Amino acid sequence: MKKIGIIGGGQLGKMMILDGKRLDTWFSILDPTEHCPAHSIADFHIVADFDDVDAILRLAEGVDVVTYEFEHISVKALQLLEERGHKVYPSSETLLHIQNKLVQKQWLAKHGIPVPEFLPIESLEDIYEAESRFTYPMILKTCTGGYDGKGNAVIAGHEDAKRAYEALGAGKLPLMVEECIDFEKEVSILICGSENGEMSVFPVAENVHKNSILDETTVPAKISEASRQEAMEVAKACLQAFQACGMLCIELFVTREGHILVNELAPRPHNSGHYTIEGCYTSQYEQHVRAILGMPLGNPGLIRPTVMKNLIGDKNGTADLQGLEEAYRFPNAKIHIYGKETVKVGRKMGHITATGENIEEALAEARGAHDALWFR
Missing domain, CATH: 3.40.50.20 (Rossmann fold)
Structure with a gap:
């Protein structure tokens, strides 16, 4: 065993x-x-x-x-x-180059992987100097610790820089600034590298966020074939650049021109990959286990169109879930409750996955089940 x-x-x-x-x-x-x-x-x-x-x-x-x-x-x-x-697995070397977002971006750029323009920030004056390189708005980020929009601040204009800088600790934490991308869509792609050198790429997923938290993932993403191919190649380049063993999630922007830019990476299974449990022949979790144990990787292919919708807390209190029976009146919906003892505003408490003959059918099932669930 x-x-x-x-x-x-x-x-x-x-x-x-x-x-x-x-x-x-x-x-x-x-x-x-x-x-x-x-x-x-x-x-x-x-x-x-x-x-x-x-x-x-x-x-x-x-x-x-x-x-x-x-x-x-x-x-x-x-x-x-x-x-x-x-x-x-993933190794300390992989984590070393991913954990700090500035180091991550520098590593990606060093390996010729397309990313938004960025600069390190050590003072408020650095932000003002960035004006000559970027147009407003700009995104100020903490280099470590941020997730689900935490650790990010939008700088709308010159007069907004001080507010954003102070909101993120006024230099107490390492900071970076990025150009704000006018993207067409946010997508993500999961790729897995195994101990024995195999590589496996999952379908491109399309993501919609609310309040900087992932709300819905639909697969396959509605993007051009050229963009899909570019995303696949970028994913492979990322896996090789970071020498990752196990799952690697790459969050991407699709620009108005259809090109791909890397937003952020995570060296682990990812929220946007929950759909793989019901939607793919091999889930991201099984693939990760196979990879780190040196077993042959499974088929990452999509079985049929799939939607994942997060169940996000909208109150603070005990996690007393209601509406499960009503939610299961949607026969294609699969409900995953994480078992957290307390619910908090913005906290991920579970998710719903649904498959269908097409995305619209799957969306109707997932949203219907989602609307039936609530915390008392």
């Missing part, structure tokens, strides 16, 4: 375990929350902070390979594991 250790016990870890269990894989997780989503199905749970190096070492000592479900963890801890002979 193979044993996998996961740093993180959220919904991504939970779904990884659900697929991995079909392969009779044993899972240990490390997460500071006792009743995190993956707790109920993990074989062993180390309750410890993500920066607890001793706990991470204990996790590694009991498994064949260590992976992680989010990237805001210690690169030095992963390097220590590798120095002691433990397998870590």
Whole structure:
């Protein structure tokens, strides 16, 4: 029996375990929350902070390979594991070049991968100097720690720079500024590299965000064949540039001219890849497990058009879900509830996936089920 250790016990870890269990894989997780989503199905749970190096070492000592479900963890801890002979996928080197968004963009540009223009920011004066290079609006970002729109601020004009700078810590955190892309669509693509050198690319997914949080993913993306091919080639270039083993998600902009620019990367399964559980022959979670165990990769192809819609908290309180029976009156809808004990505004609590003969049919099913669910 193979044993996998996961740093993180959220919904991504939970779904990884659900697929991995079909392969009779044993899972240990490390997460500071006792009743995190993956707790109920993990074989062993180390309750410890993500920066607890001793706990991470204990996790590694009991498994064949260590992976992680989010990237805001210690690169030095992963390097220590590798120095002691433990397998870590994606590697510390991969995470080193992805974790910091400025370093990530610099690495992408170095490898000739198309990205929006960007500059490091160390002071308010740096933002003012960026005016000569970028037109407004510009996007100010923290280089580490941001997700779901957190750590981002739009600078609408010269007079707005100070507000944005202060909103993101006034230099207490490393910052960068990017040109604001007038994009046609936001899409993402999942690609997987295995320990034995295989590569597998999933279909291009089209994403719609609300309040900077992913709301809906539709697959296949409604883009031109030329854009689709370009996205596939960019994904392969990214996998090679970062030498990633396991799942890599690349978030992309499709410009008005149909070209592809890389927005951000995540070295793990991703929210926009939830659709693969019902929509593809092999899910992103099974593919990740296969990859890090050195097994042959599965078919990533789409079975039929698929929609994923997130269930996002709109209140703060106990996670008392209502409407499940009504939601299941939509027969093609599959409902995934993560098992978080509390609901918060903007928190991802679950998702709905639906397949159909076409995107419109799948959208109607997913939205219908979604509208029936609420937290009391």
